[in-house]
Amino acid sequence: MKSAVIVFPGSNCDRDAQTALRQVTGAEPAMVWHKEGALPNKLDLIVLPGGFSYGDYLRSGAMAAASPIGDAIRAHAARGGYVLAICNGFQVATELGLLPGALLRNASLNFTCRPQPLAIATNSSAFTAGYKEQREVSFPIAHHDGNYFADAATLDRLEGEGRVAFRYIGNPNGSARDIAGVLSENGRVLGLMPHPERAMAGQEGGNDGVKLFESLMAAA
Amino acid sequence: MKATVHVSLKVGVLDPQGKAVGDALGRLGFDEVGAVRCGKTIELELKDGLSKADAERRVKEMCEKLLANTVVERYSIDIG
Numbered sequence: 001m002k003s004a005v006i007v008f009p010g011s012n013c014d015r016d017a018q019t020a021l022r023q024v025t026g027a028e029p030a031m032v033w034h035k036e037g038a039l040p041n042k043l044d045l046i047v048l049p050g051g052f053s054y055g056d057y058l059r060s061g062a063m064a065a066a067s068p069i070g071d072a073i074r075a076h077a078a079r080g081g082y083v084l085a086i087c088n089g090f091q092v093a094t095e096l097g098l099l100p101g102a103l104l105r106n107a108s109l110n111f112t113c114r115p116q117p118l119a120i121a122t123n124s125s126a127f128t129a130g131y132k133e134q135r136e137v138s139f140p141i142a143h144h145d146g147n148y149f150a151d152a153a154t155l156d157r158l159e160g161e162g163r164v165a166f167r168y169i170g171n172p173n174g175s176a177r178d179i180a181g182v183l184s185e186n187g188r189v190l191g192l193m194p195h196p197e198r199a200m201a202g203q204e205g206g207n208d209g210v211k212l213f214e215s216l217m218a219a220a
Numbered sequence: 221m222k223a224t225v226h227v228s229l230k231v232g233v234l235d236p237q238g239k240a241v242g243d244a245l246g247r248l249g250f251d252e253v254g255a256v257r258c259g260k261t262i263e264l265e266l267k268d269g270l271s272k273a274d275a276e277r278r279v280k281e282m283c284e285k286l287l288a289n290t291v292v293e294r295y296s297i298d299i300g
Contacts, residue, residue, distance in 0.1 A: 059289055066286055095289065102291040104229075109236050149233060149292055174234065 001220045003045040004030040006073065008064045013050035013086065013197065020197040021047070024213035034067040044220040045082040046073060048089025050142070050195060060103060060145040061091030070096060082126065082220060083189040087143055090181075090191035099182055099191045100158070101150030106143070107174025113142040115205070116194050117169040118180055122162050125183055126219035127190045130211040137208035139194035141172060146193040148175035148182075158182055165190055221266040223279045224298040227288045228259030262287055275299050 003021050007014045014031065021029040029047070030040045039046070054063035064070075077083050077098050085093035093099045106112060115138050123131050131137070150158070155176055158164055166181035173193070181192030196209030229235045235257050242256035264282075266275055279297050288295040 058287070062286065062289065094291075100291075102289055104233065104292060105236050107234060107236050109240055147234075174236075 001025045001027065001044045001217050002030075002040065002042055003027070003047065004032045004039055004043055005047045005049055006032050006034060006069055007049070008034045008051065008053035008067065008092075010053045010055055011049045011051035011088070013088075013195065016195070016197045017047045017049045017086070020200045020209065020213055021045075023200055024210065024217060032069065034064065034069045037068050037072065039069070039072045039076060043076060043081060045084060045216060046076055047197075048073070048083065048085040048092050049197075050087030050089060053088055053092065056145070059091075059095070061088060061093075061095040064088075064092045065095035074098070077184070077189055080186060080188055082216060083184075084127070084216070085189065085191040086195055086197060087146075087193055090193055091145060093189060093191045098189050099184055100154050101148055101176075101182065103145045103193070104147040104149050104174075105145050106147050106172070108172075111142075111144040112146070112172050114140070114172075116141040116172060116180075118166045118194060119169055121164040121167050122183075124162070125165055125187050125190070125215075127183075127212055127215055128165055130215035130218065134211075136169065137166075137196075138199065138206055139192075139196050139208060140198045140205050141194045143173070143193055146173040146175065148173075148179045148193075150176060155179075161185070163187075166192055166194065221268060221270055221272075221275055222300065223264040223266055223275060225262040225264065225279065225283060225287055225295055226259060226298075227262065227283075227293050227295045228257055229292055230294050233292050272299050 199205040199209035201207035
């Protein structure tokens with residue numbers, strides 16, 4: 001699987017994503033600086049990493065979505081490439097228009113950082129197929145703007161089309177209908193606030209993230 | 221020419237910052253305060269020679285493309 005991690009100024013989970021991809025795929029992901037106008041050829045997967053791109057200026061993810069690499073990311077998604085958008089990456093993906101909805105300030109106003117239990121809402125996606133009969137995972141969360149919002153019609157559509165990938169067990173941020181992660185219409189883009197790349201059997205975070213990357217490997 | 225853009229969360233979108241500010245005003249004894257909503261103001265210096273209509277059109281485009289996220293935010297524009 002050929003993958004790339006987009007690095008924005010203020011990204012801080014880009015190396016976690018790099019390490020996770022290296023561990024699962026055995027290949028080195030390309031680290032692509034946001035000012036590059038183009039992506040490597042024949043890419044299977046783009047990871048939009050967590051962090052605080054552009055210091056969250058204006059709105060979380062808004063400036064990153066307007067950066068020079070933005071059009072190349074949209075083009076990759078448009079031709080059916082996989083995109084894994086984690087935390088700040090999820091915010092960037094909604095700002096890019098790859099996923100519906102928006103991420104608002106946590107209802108508690110607190111920056112919340114802890115292991116978070118999640119229900120796997122669909123195991124038929126390219127990102128979750130490897131979990132098979134497993135119903136729950138624990139991924140770390142660490143965010144201030146993770147309160148997923150979309151209008152009722154959009155939420156109904158997401159649920160009706162099986163595009164909710166993960167739900168919080170114990171909603172940490174006020175997200176509509178406990179939604180922690182959503183899929184694009186073609187199922188190839190996943191945006192989620194929790195961090196699977198920090199749950200890779202390291203010294204902390206458990207190992208529940210491994211199967212997400214293995215699922216992608218099998219699909220791509 | 222100057223344009224001022226006001227951006228705030230749409231009615232119906234929870235504004236926890238506004239709520240926190242409202243709660244704090246209440247604690248300070250400003251009992252007359254009901255709901256509070258927080259937003260932001262963006263001031264733009266525009267090149268001279270632009271007609272007001274053109275300025276409005278361009279600034280609206282800026283709002284739609286970058287300055288506001290119309291999924292959750294509304295905006296208003298003052299030119300001049």
